[in-house]
Amino acid sequence: MLGTIVNSLAIIGGSLLGFVLKGGIPERVNDNIMKGLALCIMVIGISGAIKSENMILIICSIVIGALIGELIDIDKGLKKLGDNIEAKLQGKGGRVSEGFVTASLVYCVGAMAILGSLDSGLKGDYKILFTKAMLDGISAIMFTSTLGIGVALSAISVFAYQGTITLAASALQGILVGTVITELSAVGSLLIMGLAFNMLGLTKIKVANLLPAILIPILYHLIF
Template structure:
């Protein structure tokens, strides 16, 4: 039974509501300190997944080809455009108060990617679909809960709507992974998790503000992981 995406969604909704209600009492300095911890947690999870790798050349090659593919089609730019046009500008109310419309759009689109299309969410959803382990998504739910609280203090109840793209994307990935499972091997799955760890590591570095990796453009690496793992096993010996 798939439960991780629903737990993640509940965390975003509850965090968004709580942040909106508690905004007068939440100090602004938390916006600087807490994301650093979120980033460190993401990087720690990434290290654990990278250690799953069986074929290191597969992990490296998938990462390079994935980033190359994403950049050639400008994937991150297209996701930003679609998110802005279909969700932010057409559905959400205009921001009020001290935050400008441009800043609101920038933060909200970034949160759509962070909650719905991050390496953590994609790997976690496929991990649960393939082996029933929801631990990655549950861990992500804890981080998203506090992240939703922080950003709801600035964006208000608009943060709550972020559970929609997050839930849809994770459910599609989880149930797709269930169908994909019979076609994979344990080695292929391990190499996939390792490549996912690379994307999660980039996500953590971006959250911490150390380096603004184009994480969305790195997501095609996950598509390369299993085919390359299969080819490596069958043709390298």
């Protein structure tokens, strides 16, 4: 769990630093930084999505995941949690709901979160998660300077998500083979692209309601 703990602390540390710097950054600079980050996230999403070798599986995963996500309405639940915290902060923490949801999705759906957690649980190797911690900490500064302290709450999502994979690594070893991770990462990369479009203000995709799509490649592998 050391890698996950370090990753979570890096996000909190970066968020606190970004919150301190927030007041000294002009609004137009914040807006430009946000758009620049969105473009970077877009590139990450594209690079991961094109690695898929089974596009039909990806399409089916998105469709089925969207159906499940809309029935559960994950997006509503996450936003409600963020809104409740934002109300308690009385507006002092910025756009808590948006920051929490955006950062949680960015930090959790990538391949490094899965591969790093597996290496941590199976081999006690923390190199991937330590690298991810550094990247997440730096991006947390930028995210918090534009979206507010809600970004820090994503550390809870990261700890729960990566911690669960780490603890269940032995059981998951036979399931998360190379092809499954590739397709799972491709689905996650599409979600990251949707998130980038939202950050640019081009769309209003409920990316959280597409999260169940990530599980479909695993179910496909188990069944077929």
